[in-house]
Amino acid sequence: MxxxxxxxxxxxxxxxxxxxxNKLLINGSLDYPDREKAQESAFAKELFKFNFVNxxxxxxxxxxxxxxxxxxxxxxxxLLKEFVKGAVESELAVKPIEHNEDVVFEGSExxxxxxxxxxxxxxxxxxxxxxxxxxxxxxDGKVTVELRGSCxxxxxxxITLKAGIEGLLKRMVPEVEEVVAEAM
Numbered sequence: 373m374x375x376x377x378x379x380x381x382x383x384x385x386x387x388x389x390x391x392x393x394n395k396l397l398i399n400g401s402l403d404y405p406d407r408e409k410a411q412e413s414a415f416a417k418e419l420f421k422f423n424f425v426n427x428x429x430x431x432x433x434x435x436x437x438x439x440x441x442x443x444x445x446x447x448x449x450x451l452l453k454e455f456v457k458g459a460v461e462s463e464l465a466v467k468p469i470e471h472n473e474d475v476v477f478e479g480s481e482x483x484x485x486x487x488x489x490x491x492x493x494x495x496x497x498x499x500x501x502x503x504x505x506x507x508x509x510x511x512d513g514k515v516t517v518e519l520r521g522s523c524x525x526x527x528x529x530x531i532t533l534k535a536g537i538e539g540l541l542k543r544m545v546p547e548v549e550e551v552v553a554e555a556m
Contacts, residue, residue, distance in 0.1 A: 378457045380449060383436065383502040385526035387426070389445060390502035391456045392434040398466045401431035401504040403520040414465045419455070424448055429504065429521030430466050436502035436521045482547045483510050489544050490517070494537055498523060505537070513549030515541060529553065 374394070381390040402413065405427050410416035416428040419437065427438035437452055439445070477487040487507045498505045503523030508516040517537070523529050530553075538551040 376457050376460045378453045378460075380453065381502070383522035383526070384528040384532075385438070385502075385522040387441070387525070388436055388438045388502055388522035389449065389452070390434050390436050390522065391452060393456065393460050394433070395460055396433055397435065397460070398430050398432065401429065401499075401520070402467055403430075403504065403524075404428040405520075405524065413467050415459050416466075418459065418464065419452075422448070422452070422455075427521075427524070429502065431499050431504055431521065434502065438522070438525075479510070482545060483507075485545050486510055486515055486541060486548065489541060490537075493540060493544075497536075498532075501526075508554050510548075513547060515548055515551045516554050517551060519553050 377394045379392055381392060383390055404410040404413060404416040404420075407420045410420050410428060415430070415435070419425050419428050419435075424440045424443035425437055426440045429436040435456060439448065475491060477484040477491075479487070490505060490507050494505055501522055503519060503521035503526070505523065506518040506520065508518055510516075517533075519529055519533070523532070533551055533553055538548075541548040541551055
């Protein structure tokens with residue numbers, strides 16, 4: 373078995389830390405914003421046993437952990453790094469059954485184009501910050517997306533949404549007039 377290395381990266385959300393590993397954890401992403409939703413994932417369920425864990429998000433080779441306000445990263449980062457290393461080494465399941473997650477875009481020609489831009493250009497950048505973006509709808513020029521992981525509740529997500537994502541979509545899909553985020 374190869375040695376599992378874990379390193380951390382801060383995210384734009386000060387309550388969230390990204391724990392990267394040198395192994396693919398999941399194709400796609402999974403968000404567990406609370407203890408109840410985490411019950412299907414052994415990995416997330418174990419993380420929520422730490423009383424300072426407030427949210428867990430998985431994508432490709434990382435897990436993003438959101439802490440409670442009363443915890444300090446200086447006090448918990450090393451503990452979480454060791455936990456993640458042990459969980460990956462013991463192959464603790466991220467989700468119960470691996471499904472083939474081929475990307476399928478649905479809707480009108482404009483909706484498919486919007487989803488393609490979000491997938492190809494926006495998703496990789498958002499994942500680098502420990503989050504995820506999901507297309508919800510397009511109606512009357514307005515694109516609605518859902519922000520998950522570290523993006524959910526991040527102070528800079530509004531700037532990212534308006535200056536980055538909205539600007540990109542307006543340039544690449546002329547029918548887009550506005551982009552808004554739906555609350556989780």
